[in-house]
Every structure is written in structure tokens, then in C-alpha cells.
Amino acid sequence: MMRFEPPSRREYIRDQKMRQGRRVFGVFPAQYPKEILWALNILPVEIWDPPVKTTRADAHLQPYICSVVRSGLELVLQGKCDDLDGFLFPHTCDSIQNLASIVNDYLGIEKPCYFFYHPKAHYGPSSRAYYLEQLRNFASTLGKRWGAVEPEELERSVSQGQQTASLVREAYDLRAAGTLGATNEEFYGVIRQGEFLHPDDFLPLMRNFLETSKGRSGSGSPVILSGVLPNPPELLRLLDELHVRVVEDDLLNCSRRLIVPPVSAADPFEVLTEQYFLMPPCSTREGSIQARLEYLFEKVERSGAKGVIFWIVKFCEPELFGVPQLVEEIKKKGLATLVLDSELHQGPSGQIRTRIEAFVEMMS
Numbered sequence: 001m002m003r004f005e006p007p008s009r010r011e012y013i014r015d016q017k018m019r020q021g022r023r024v025f026g027v028f029p030a031q032y033p034k035e036i037l038w039a040l041n042i043l044p045v046e047i048w049d050p051p052v053k054t055t056r057a058d059a060h061l062q063p064y065i066c067s068v069v070r071s072g073l074e075l076v077l078q079g080k081c082d083d084l085d086g087f088l089f090p091h092t093c094d095s096i097q098n099l100a101s102i103v104n105d106y107l108g109i110e111k112p113c114y115f116f117y118h119p120k121a122h123y124g125p126s127s128r129a130y131y132l133e134q135l136r137n138f139a140s141t142l143g144k145r146w147g148a149v150e151p152e153e154l155e156r157s158v159s160q161g162q163q164t165a166s167l168v169r170e171a172y173d174l175r176a177a178g179t180l181g182a183t184n185e186e187f188y189g190v191i192r193q194g195e196f197l198h199p200d201d202f203l204p205l206m207r208n209f210l211e212t213s214k215g216r217s218g219s220g221s222p223v224i225l226s227g228v229l230p231n232p233p234e235l236l237r238l239l240d241e242l243h244v245r246v247v248e249d250d251l252l253n254c255s256r257r258l259i260v261p262p263v264s265a266a267d268p269f270e271v272l273t274e275q276y277f278l279m280p281p282c283s284t285r286e287g288s289i290q291a292r293l294e295y296l297f298e299k300v301e302r303s304g305a306k307g308v309i310f311w312i313v314k315f316c317e318p319e320l321f322g323v324p325q326l327v328e329e330i331k332k333k334g335l336a337t338l339v340l341d342s343e344l345h346q347g348p349s350g351q352i353r354t355r356i357e358a359f360v361e362m363m364s
């Protein structure tokens with residue numbers, strides 16, 4: 001059994017509703033102001049890669065839609081979201097927009113659906129004003145149904161968000177420095193519990209993880225993982241088996257939204273705005289290829305990574321768009337690269353395993 005095995009989501013949700021009196025929202029990828037939900041005593045439970053067999057969603061989606069959207073829709077259609085009190089769809093990409101429209105407009109699901117729109121244009125002063133307004137509108141829209149956001153509650157939530165970011169950052173720093181004794185599977189097993197645990201539970205988990213894992217990382221080839229999310233889990237297991245150490249990542253559901261620098265301001269909405277614009281570059285937000293390259297090279301520099309694995313979810317348009325250019329520039333620096341794409345929960349095939357083994361040999 002893995003250290004820090006996550007609790008069952010179903011039981012955790014039930015417990016949160018019964019014992020804590022919290023409402024629970026299903027939140028689709030990727031970035032959203034979770035602090036506003038916490039302040040309203042709403043628990044966001046993120047839906048990235050539910051382990052469901054897709055049977056019904058195919059009737060609603062084109063064959064070239066990614067499996068993040070496909071499995072999320074399947075979860076809704078199979079009635080596995082019936083316990084939830086609402087849904088939130090951040091405007092991450094066209095596929096999530098499409099999903100939002102199917103769930104909200106066509107399925108006749110009687111649950112409130114909310115939307116959160118990020119600035120998509122090149123960042124400038126107007127984007128900041130726009131984002132700040134989006135935050136306030138989001139809080140006021142939610143407030144109409146779930147009660148007004150109390151300033152003290154929002155301040156508390158923002159503070160918990162910052163403590164979470166600080167602990168996650170520490171885990172990333174230790175790992176990059178080779179002083180975190182955790183396997184790839186353990187590391188992501190813990191970090192990803194933040195996708196559904198309330199900070200009251202996630203903060204102690206992170207502290208415990210850090211306290212018990214400080215030490216020397218195992219030896220092995222250091223790599224950076226880039227893409228959307230560390231799925232299938234078998235990939236991490238395979239990397240552990242081959243003594244490949246993920247020392248950094250550029251994953252949409254991990255460092256690209258979790259590594260937020262500390263910010264202070266009197267108004268919590270200003271803090272959230274400031275934090276948003278300090279997030280790492282991302283293919284789903286403003287993030288030029290040049291900015292992403294610089295970000296990746298910084299990671300290489302601080303971790304001593306010898307290669308980058310682009311593990312892409314099949315049909316993920318925002319990610320696939322930049323990969324050829326990123327690969328070309330990374331190779332020019334003498335680093336090994338490997339590009340793989342697969343569906344969620346599709347364990348590495350024999351062919352993929354062989355390619356990963358060849359990549360490891362190339363690095364050493």
C-alpha cells in the first residue's frame with residue numbers, strides 16, 4: 001500500500017456534507033478561484049480523470065475530444081455526480097466550453113452550473129481589471145444562492161490558499177534539490193489530494209508528508225514531466241521502476257496552477273488577482289512559447305534535469321499546439337526529449353515502455 005493513500009472521494013464528500021455541513025461542487029479543469037468557494041463553505045471537488053469506463057458520453061461528443069472531457073461527461077451521465085450541489089466550468093479550452101454547454105443546456109440536469117472566464121488576450125492592465133471584475137462577479141453570482149461572501153471568511157480562505165501554495169512549493173523545492181525521499185507515485189499521490197480535500201485536511205497532510213519525507217531522494221535519471229496531468233498512474237510506477245526521478249513538472253493540473261508566489265494586499269480580491277498573474281505560463285492561459293521555454297529552462301537549471309517527457313492527453317489541442325517548437329528548442333540545449341500521447345487510464349503499452357526505456361538509456 002502506498003504511503004498517504006487518499007480517502008475514498010465518495011466517503012469524503014458524504015462526510016463533508018454530513019459532518020461539516022458543506023455544499024459540494026464538481027469542478028472541471030483547470031484554474032479557478034477556489035478560495036471564493038471555500039469562503040462560502042462550498043467544497044470544490046475537481047473532476048480531471050475519473051476512472052470510469054466510457055459508454056454513454058460518446059453519443060454526445062465528437063471522436064476527437066480529449067478523454068478528460070469524455071470521462072467527466074461520462075461521470076455526470078452515469079449519475080455519479082448526483083450527490084453534488086452544483087458544477088463549475090472554468091473557461092479552460094474549447095472542449096471544456098463544449099462540455100459546459102452540453103451539461104448546462106442539453107442534459108436537463110437540475111443543478112446550478114457556474115462559469116468562470118479567464119482573460120485570454122495578451123496580459124496587460126486591462127486584463128488585470130477584467131480578472132478582478134470576474135472575481136467579484138463570480139462571488140456575487142454565487143452569493144445570490146449560497147449567501148454573501150463574508151470578507152473575514154474570504155480573508156481566511158485566501159490565507160489557507162497561500163499556506164497550501166507555500167507547502168506545495170516547499171515540496172517542489174525539496175524534490176528539485178534531491179532532498180525529498182518520495183517516489184514519483186507518492187509525490188503525485190499526495191499533491192493531487194488537494195484536488196478534493198478541504199484545506200483543513202490538506203494542510204496537515206502536506207505537513208506530515210514533508211516532515212516524513214525530508215531526506216535524500218533516490219538516485220536515478222532526473223527528468224521534467226510536461227503536459228496536462230500525471231495519468232495514467234502506471235506511467236509514474238514505470239518511471240519509478242526504471243529509476244527515473246521526476247524532479248520538476250510543467251503540468252497543467254500541478255505546478256502551472258499550484259505554484260503561486262506569496263502576495264500581500266489589503267483586499268483579498270486583489271491578492272487573488274495578483275496571484276493569478278504571477279502563475280507560471282500555460283498553454284490554456286496567456287503563455288507564449290518563449291515564456292514557456294524560459295520557464296522550462298529555469299526548471300532544468302535548478303533541478304539538473306537531463307530530459308523532458310511531454311506526456312500529452314490525446315486530442316488536447318492547447319498542449320499539442322506548442323510541443324513541436326518546445327521540443328526543437330529543448331533539443332538544441334542538448335537535452336533528451338520524449339513525446340507520448342495517450343488516453344487517460346491507458347497504461348503504457350509495450351511499445352511505449354520500449355520508447356521510455358530507450359529515452360532513459362539516451363539520458364545516461
Ligand code: SF4
Pocket residue numbers: 029066067068069092093094095096228284313315316317318319
Ligand atoms: S486535456 Fe486539453 S483539451 Fe482536454 S480539457 Fe484539458 S486542456 Fe482542454
